[in-house]
Amino acid sequence: MKVGILRPKIQVLDEEHKNKIYIEAKEILENLGIFLENENAKELFHNEGISHEGLRYFIPSDLVEKCLKTVPSEIKLYDREGKEHITLGEDNVHFDPGSAAILYFDETSGEIRNAIKEDFIRFSKVVEHLQYIEAQSTALIYQDVPKEAQDWHRLFIALTNCYKPVVTGTFRKESFTIMKDLLLSCRRSEDDLARKPLAIFDACPSPPLKWSDLTTQSLIDAAVSMIPSEFVSMPLAGASAPMSLIGSITQHCAECLAGVVIGQLTKTGAPLIWGGSPAILDMKQGTTPMGAIETMMINLGDVEMGKFLKMPTHAYMSLSDSKVPDTQAGFEAGMGALLAGLAGVNMVSGPGMLDFESTQSIEKLVIDNELIGMVKRLLQGIEDYGSPFAANILKDYEDKEELLSHPSTLKLFRKELFLAGPVIDRQSRDMWKASGAKSTRKRAKEEAFKLLSKGSLRPIDDRVAKELEDVALKHL
Amino acid sequence: MFFGDNKLVQEQFYKEISDAIVNLDKERAIELAKRAIIENMNLLEVIEKGYGDGIRRIGDLWEEGDFFLPELMLGGTIMQESMDILLPELKRSGENINxxxxxxxxxxxxxxxxxxxxxxxxxSANGFEVYDLGADVPAEKIVNTAIEKNADVIGVSALLTTTMFGQKKIVDILEEKGIRSKFKVIIGGAPVTKSWTEECQADGFASSAVEAVKLVKKLLNK
Incomplete structure (x- = not known):
């Protein structure tokens, strides 16, 4: 991305504290250790001579340091057709819809209900059209497929309906192979898939300091195939992590460093993303607010640590705890997207999501797309086109007493301005009234229907569609 | 290219003009205006089916959200400059498209x-003769110019709630002079509403330039 004079940024930690957090996280791994259930990981650790007490494995600091040296600092993602799409690295910022919601906010009935396959098909088709949401995700868990197909089937639907790279994950160890087969349907060979990653697999350690059997296996399977894994470490400040934000950031660092070790011991150079979904505990409701400012602050600290350790970064931001796409949803998603942008989070999962990561909404997704457009504009900063900046143009003002028709206006307005879509109301009051005095939600809903009626921008090749379907049919 | 009576070739020429306007290609639009004169084409048709079609398409693109104000303005300016070439020729042949x-x-x-x-x-781009008096213009001066130019329509803009009362003053002066029925008065600007239009006893209001063109055409039955 081309940046102007300065890239607008935010920082919550200084070098001294990043160092302290890193050192303490290594000490935690060395002295407290991590809980490990997975047999393959245990074998990897035994081979390295890592000591353990029962399921608690004590990872020496020098091994952590060694593993960090071989993690790639950048991951390129490719689309379904194998075309380079986005790069996770430096301060690049990309968004994907929040993953794995169990409920769907039905924009037609206004009801929050269990999701069905058709909802996810429509969802994927809308994502394809949303310019600022550059990756898709397996965003909905639907109930009308067999339970054992609930993870991989989403990848099948996602790839069939949208060309963008996918953030996904497994719910059962057995599913990884099926999901890899689906990905291979879009590539020429295993090697081709390794060189051109199409999907990221979420690997979620359990706080505090535990790598479960399922998530460890996913991390290992992905590393073997050089498929990127994204750590979704989720310390819950005040419940399963220290109350202090810095304490939670330190715990997150330790959990992710353990992931780095597992990944790099599996395969040197395996692509890994430093990510998370931390939260504070709401001390009245006992809930895990994703829209809380402190949750966002932990995320910012986590991401700074990832950058400090030169890894691609991820965070769950731009989501809301509101149950419907209302004002709270707007400001929480807006603040999250803005902060994530300013922090340079490489992959931001969250758009569309409501109710503590449990509900997905197309209405909110379409609104979030607009606010992300604005965030991306902010990140481009202020451009210097050469001086004088204004004097010559102001001389021309005398001619016509306006600058709207000035050549510089025509030349620059599309570059300088984020041209808001129909979801953002900037009409005069009369035009707003004349066009039905619609609310943001109504406009978003109409936009979603309009996008759905447009059909695919990049329809899937018949052969690839058939191969994907063959894989799906084989396992249903 | 020889035009003669070949309808297909003519239609192609009109389309080229229309495209030049939509592509905001000033040089091409002016070149085509000159060629139309040299080729002795029916200039009324050239304006209506070529340039007029282009400017209508620009209006549509703006309404659709694909074009923005600078493009609307530039399209209008290119149209005006093309008209400056075509209109003297038309007048020479006794035609008037105002x-x-x-x-x-x-x-x-x-x-x-x-x-x-x-x-x-x-x-102006849509074929009206426009006298733009600028900003901060006293109501009396607007009315006097309208009388002097034998105008059909008086358009008054106000962007402030404190100045919009001046719009009503135009109608009041016209009433006083007993010439209200000679002019259509249209008003515009952010604070202007339908009820204000009624209160002023103006003939209509529009909230965009594209709407304003439609409104004036409707008021004059064009």
Whole structure:
């Protein structure tokens, strides 16, 4: 991305504290250790001579340091057709819809209900059209497929309906192979898939300091195939992590460093993303607010640590705890997207999501797309086109007493301005009234229907569609 | 290219003109205007089916959200410059395509001129003869110019709630002089509403330049 004079940024930690957090996280791994259930990981650790007490494995600091040296600092993602799409690295910022919601906010009935396959098909088709949401995700868990197909089937639907790279994950160890087969349907060979990653697999350690059997296996399977894994470490400040934000950031660092070790011991150079979904505990409701400012602050600290350790970064931001796409949803998603942008989070999962990561909404997704457009504009900063900046143009003002028709206006307005879509109301009051005095939600809903009626921008090749379907049919 | 009576070739030529306007290609639009004269084409048709079609398409693109104000303005300006070449030729042959005469201004005390300028440009691009008096213009001067130019329409813009009362003053002066029925009065600007239009006893209001063109055409039955 081309940046102007300065890239607008935010920082919550200084070098001294990043160092302290890193050192303490290594000490935690060395002295407290991590809980490990997975047999393959245990074998990897035994081979390295890592000591353990029962399921608690004590990872020496020098091994952590060694593993960090071989993690790639950048991951390129490719689309379904194998075309380079986005790069996770430096301060690049990309968004994907929040993953794995169990409920769907039905924009037609206004009801929050269990999701069905058709909802996810429509969802994927809308994502394809949303310019600022550059990756898709397996965003909905639907109930009308067999339970054992609930993870991989989403990848099948996602790839069939949208060309963008996918953030996904497994719910059962057995599913990884099926999901890899689906990905291979879009590539020429295993090697081709390794060189051109199409999907990221979420690997979620359990706080505090535990790598479960399922998530460890996913991390290992992905590393073997050089498929990127994204750590979704989720310390819950005040419940399963220290109350202090810095304490939670330190715990997150330790959990992710353990992931780095597992990944790099599996395969040197395996692509890994430093990510998370931390939260504070709401001390009245006992809930895990994703829209809380402190949750966002932990995320910012986590991401700074990832950058400090030169890894691609991820965070769950731009989501809301509101149950419907209302004002709270707007400001929480807006603040999250803005902060994530300013922090340079490489992959931001969250758009569309409501109710503590449990509900997905197309209405909110379409609104979030607009606010992300604005965030991306902010990140481009202020451009210097050469001086004088204004004097010559102001001389021309005398001619016509306006600058709207000035050549510089025509030349620059599309570059300088984020041209808001129909979801953002900037009409005069009369035009707003004349066009039905619609609310943001109504406009978003109409936009979603309009996008759905447009059909695919990049329809899937018949052969690839058939191969994907063959894989799906084989396992249903 | 020889045109003669070949309808297909003519249609192709009109399309080229229309495309030049939509592509905001000033050089091409002017070159085609000159060629139309050299080729001795029916200039009324050239204007209506070529340039007029282009400017209508620009209006549609703006309404669809694909074009923005700078493009609307530039399209209007290119149209005007092409007309400057075609209209003297038309007059020479005794034709007149003036759809009507409009005197337009931003009212006294108000220096916001940009909306009014866009409306003026678009009206002019659509075949109206427009006298744009600028901003901060006293009501008396607007009315006097309208009488002098034998205008069909007076357009008054106000961007402030404090100056919009000047719009009503135009109608009051016309009433006093007993010439209200000789002019259609249209008003515009951010604070203007339907109920204000009724209160002023103006003939209509529009909230965009594209709407303003439609409104004037409707009022003059064009």
């Amino acid at each position: 759809l009507g005469t409009v005197v337009i201004a931003t009212i006294e005390g108000d220096i916001h001129s940009i909306g009014k300028t866009i409306v003026g440009t678009m009206l």
